[in-house]
Structures are given as structure tokens and as C-alpha cells.
Amino acid sequence: MLSTTTVITAPAAPLVVAPRLGVADTAAAAVLAVIRRRGPVTRDVIVTVTSLSAATVNRQVGTLIDAGLLQERPDLAASGAVGRPRIPVELNHRPFLTLGVHIGARSTSIVATDIRGHTLDAIETPTPQSDPATALPALADTARRYLQRWRRRQVVWIGVAVGGTVDSASGSVTHPRLGWRAAPVGTVIAERLGLRVSVAPHVDAMAAAELVFGLPRSDAPAATTLYVYARETVGFALTIGGKVHTPARGPGSIAGLPVQRDLNGQPATLEDAVSDDAVLRAARAARIAPGATTVAAVTRAARAGDKAAAALLTDRARILGEAVALLADLLNPDSVVVGGQAFTCYPEGMAAMQDAFARRSTVSGGRVRATVFGDRVQEAGAGVVSLSALYADPVSAMRRARAMAADGRGRFDN
Template sequence: MTSRRQPQNRRHHQVVAPSLRVPDAAAGSVFGAARLRGPIARDSIANVTGLSIATVNRQVTALLESGVLRERADLAVSGAIGRPRVPVEVNHEPYLTLGVHIGARTTSIVATDLLGRTLDVVETATPQGPQRAALQTLADSARRYLSRWHRRKALWVGVASGGVIDTSTGYLSHSRLGWTDAPVGPVLAEAIGLPVSVASHVDAMAGAELLLGVRRSNTPTATSLYVYARETVGYALSIGGRVHSPASGPGTIAALPAQSELLGNSGRLESTVSDEAVLGAARKRRIVPADGPSSTIGGVLRAARQGNEGAVELLSERARVLGESVAMLRDMLNPDDLVVGGQAFTEYPEGMERVEAAFAERSVLAPRDIRVTAFGNRVQEAGAGVVALGGIYADPVGAMRRAQRAESA
């Protein structure tokens, strides 16, 4: 690592690689049982996790002392012989995590509790202009937002973004924003004084499905493919309860072959199915004006729902291309579970029937269902939230110690 890429501030040690996986350490497993099933008794935790009752007791004691669990004496089994069976649950009210999703045009800042529930979210334009000034604007926005939360203690910051990310240092290169080796993690750590993790936004969304979604499978052979499309396209693969995140950064599907005369005939997937491509085609066909407040992808969606045949045709064409591309990826990787997300899928659910039909026609493997993300149009904020939560879920006692050290620094 060159010196140019080393954070130059006293809190650089607070940049922590994201943990987008089902916890396997004892403390994380016990906390996970309480999060997913609480209030829950210690013997039930042992049954769920496979840990010995002695190990469960030690971990519960540590988690109670750190403040992330609390006892529910009011739910203790009456008349039990020996030590009362006092259930425990996540102590979620005093804490929050901060998530930041940096989009090509819009940045979302989200507060999430320890159960993974969104408490609040705000959106702002992604800062443009010189890289250093844009990062400072981003940090100032996050710090101001966090200052609103007087009754909750913030524990961690998670950042999700497109581009190429060095997860160990929190540096980001994002060609659409003009950022090269942008020290996103260090700048936020310095501004906010909390542990910061930075992850690819598609990895983060796959992590949200893995940790917060309704289906969870962490068997050693279980695989899940997550395909994303909005302004950009991307994919992530989860294997055995862990999002596969190569050290060199995620692969790209932006240049996968895709043919559509209606959508510009660029020959590449991203420039065919992006919101920008659909909007450009709609302007060309005068479905929406060339400029003005109605000249947006939202305007195209409204026109389709109002019966504009041209708008319906464009969105159906995008659905076809997406379905064929998902089929191509599925045939290459053959995952056990297949999930799609991003507003190209979720903002126009009327198009999913066309996606599924194109997928079924193109795939050469046995029929497979496509599952739409559990988070709908909130998938970006869920992804940013889970980047912050992942470190806490993996090591809740250690996370509390990190937060306490940061607070006293």
C-alpha cells in the first residue's frame, strides 16, 4: 500500500472492513438468536445455535454487560426449578447505526436500529465538483444528520457505493463522480468519530438480503445470486452465508451483450437498461418533454400507467433485456436462490411478468423462480444500513468496545 493511500488522520484505525456474512463466532450467534427470535431463553438459544449451555451463559452475560442485550424478567417462567428462565432480547432503543448510500445522483442517509429496522432516511443530491470538497460536504451532511439523534447513541457508520472500493482502507474510485482514491472512510471517521465500513453497493444489498431478508440460508453449499439494475447494473454472489467479495473489488456486468434498437442499440447491458437509457428513448419518442420537471424516469412511469403505449413498450423492452441478462447470469452461476433488486425492477412491478417470461425463454437450465428483493424501493438504504450493522452482528461485544474507544478519543 503506497503512502498516498494511507489515511492521514488520528482515527484511521476506525476504518473497518465490512462483515457481510452470517455470524459464526459464539457472541454473534447468540446475539443473532436474540435478534431473530427474542425474547428467547438461554436453553432455547443453545438449541438454536448448537452451542453448549455454558457457552451461551458466558456470552449472554458478556452481551448484557456490554448493553446490547437486556433481560425480560417479566417474561420469566413462573415456578421453574433452579435458576429462573429469564428471556433476553436485543436492547435496541438506546442505539442506532448510520448508513450512507452514495448514488450517482442521489445520496441517502439512513438511521437503523440494532434489529435492522429503518428509523429514518433523508435524501440529498450527491455532491459534485472537486473530490475533496465533495467528500467534506458529504461528511458535513452525515454529521449534521447524526446530531439530530439526541436520545440514541450511534455505534457504527456504513457506506455503500458503486465504483471500485478498497474495503480495508475505505478508499473509493468512482468514474461517474470523478473520484479517484477518494478517502471516504477516513474522512467520515474523522468527521464523526465512529468505526466506518465501506462496501460495494451491490454487495451491500446482497448482504441485506442475507442478514435482514425473510429467507436466510447459511449452509456450506447454499448460493444466492443478486442482480441489481437502476442507473448502473451489478451482481453479487453469496456462498454459505457470506457475500463473496473479491479483494480486487466486484466484477462488472455493465458490458454484457444486450441488443435493443428501442433503447439505443449500444450493445451493452448498462447503457441499454439504465434509467438514463430509458429516459433518452422516451425523450426521442416525445413521450416526455426534452427537459423540465416532467422529463424524468418518473414521468415515463406515469405515462405508462396512464396508458401511453410508447412508454409501456419502452418499459416492456427494458424488462425483456433484463430478463435475458438475468438468465445468462443464472446459467453461468446456477445459484440455489435468485434475487433481483433496484428500481429497474421494483418501480415498475408491472414489468416483472415480462422479465420472467424472457428469463424462462432464454435460460437453458431447469425452470427457476426469480425472487424480487424483500426491500422494494428501499433496497439502497437497507444495503447501507447492513454495512454498518454487519460489524456489530459479527462481534457485538467488540463493536461496543470500538464505539466506546471512539467516544473517548
């Protein structure tokens, strides 16, 4: 009788990995964060900043050097310094790259980010207005062509930030404005590029960018922060204790929040009142900036002295300020941040927005500020998703990236 042997193989590691949005708190992540924000820096400074023991810091620094993420800089050591604890270390950022993709209702941004979180380059391309079976391969192929510019760097990870409802575990997206239902965004991009991908709701991603990249290095995040976004769509996210709150069913929606009037003076929902489309409809109805097809054209007219165009954009800012105040009073966060081109493309309207916010809010004390990223907030959001796995668990992320590279993936030489 012949015997048979059953061979059990480990399941392949998933190509789609849920992002962890916020300030990571593991020892390796804390050490990496200090070096990213303050480096080159010595080990004793890391001990002071993180409150970790010297032994833990030494162990984590050694592990991160072995992973290729850090390098020692003995040339920067203070004169007379003795021993490795006094040798500065810094991020070894030049060999690596992450790719961020922000899929908007009309345009898609593709951004190259180094492991410091610095944007190296970005392009914008129209979002395909077609079914996912056609649109997603087209977007992936655009990303592949873009990566050929970076053939000397290893691509560690891809992050996708997108509107609609996102299942981050599977990377699937339901986006009514694009007509997508359970579209396999993460799977298609991961398989066509041969790299691991994380997918996140775009407003959550932008809120995470404020936490991870936006704070001065000496500041700690507020206990709770409300982040409100407006451009083609409107949305919000809440950060609690340095992490973006991610409900199991996805983020809530403020698109249907009723407002007393839109830009034409009629009752409407918030998104119908303040979106870019709403601005263009109101401009056409009032014959403002004739022939304008973008909000940027209306903005240029306002800055050129068109009082009606300026009044229209200021009115949009007031409506937004009132809506943000209502949301802030409901959630009562410690701080409020607003982002998206509806807030930032016409900074002259910020005073009107803040005034409306202060007048309408009863509990916030008028505290609201604009994103530190200005009109590049979409790029920052996509970038932080692409770095989320690395920042949360740097050694594991690099191990996964090296495994992909060993299979000939992560480089785009042709």
C-alpha cells in the same frame, strides 16, 4: 551519562474497518442473531436453535448483557418458570444507533438503523457532482447535521455503500461516473464525524442485506445466490455459504455486457440499454411522457394509461430478464435475486422479466425473485454495512464504540 527511555505506544486503532458481509458464525454472533430475529427468547431456545452448549450460551448472553447489547425481561417469564435460563432476553436497542450512507450516482441516502436492523428514518440528498476534496466533506457535514436529530442515542458505527471499485481495507473508492479516483471516502467521513466507518461496494451490501435481514427467521440461506442490481448502474454479487464473495480486486462488472438491442432497437451494452438515463433517452426519442425528467414520471404515465410508456418499461424488463438469465447460466447459482428500481419501480413489468428469464435460461429452471426490500434496497444495503462489525464481533465493536464515546465522540448534541 544520562540514560534515555524509549516509550513505545500502541498504534491508534484504525477508524476505517473493512466490513464482514454475511451471516457471522462465531458464538457471540450466533447468539446475538437468534435474539435479534426471535427475541425476546429464553436461553434454552438459543441452545436449541444454535446447537451451542448451555454453558456457552450462558457465557455469551452474560457477556452481551455486560456489553449493553442485551437486557433480561423477567416480566415476560412464563408463570412458574424457575432460574435464569427461563428468563427471556432481548436486544437493548433503544440507546444505540448506526448510520448508513448510500452514495449513488445522482442521489445519496442517509439512514438511521437500530441494532435490530430496523430502519428508523432516512433522508435523500443530491450526490455532489464535484471532486472528492469538495464532495466528501459536504456529504460528511450533511450526515453530521442529520445525526443531531438523534442526540439521545449513541452512534455505534457508520457504514458506507457506494458504487465503483472499493478498497474496503482503506475505505478508498474509484467511481468513474462521479469522476473519483482513489477517493478517501472512509477516511474523510471517519475523521469529520469522529467515528469508525466501514465502506463496501453497494451491490455487495445489498446482497448482504438479503442474507442478514431478508430471510424468514426459520430459513437458512441458499448455498449460492446471484444478486443482480439495476438502476443508474448495473452490477452483481455472489453469495456463497452465507457470505458475500469479495474478490481481492473488487467485484466484477456487467456494465459492458453486450445486449442484442437497447430500448431504441440498437446494439448496446447492458448499462447503456437499461439504466435510468437509457429509459429517459428512449422516452424523449419516442416522445413518451413529454417533459419527463425522471423514470418515476415515465412510470406514472404508464400507470395513467400511456401504452407507449408501459411498453417502454416492459421492454426494459425483458432486456434485464435476458441479461440475468445469461449471468445465471454462467454462474449456475442455487437462487437468483434481483433488486434496484429498474426491477422494482414498475412491478407490473416483473412478469415480463421473469418470462424472459425463464425463456432464455437453460439451467436455472426459471427461479428468480425480487428483493424483499422493494424500492428501499439502497437503505438496507447501507444499513447492513453500518451493522456489519457489530453483528460479526459484537463485544469488540461495542468496546470500540465505548472508547469513542469516552473521548466525547458518538454523540451529536450540537
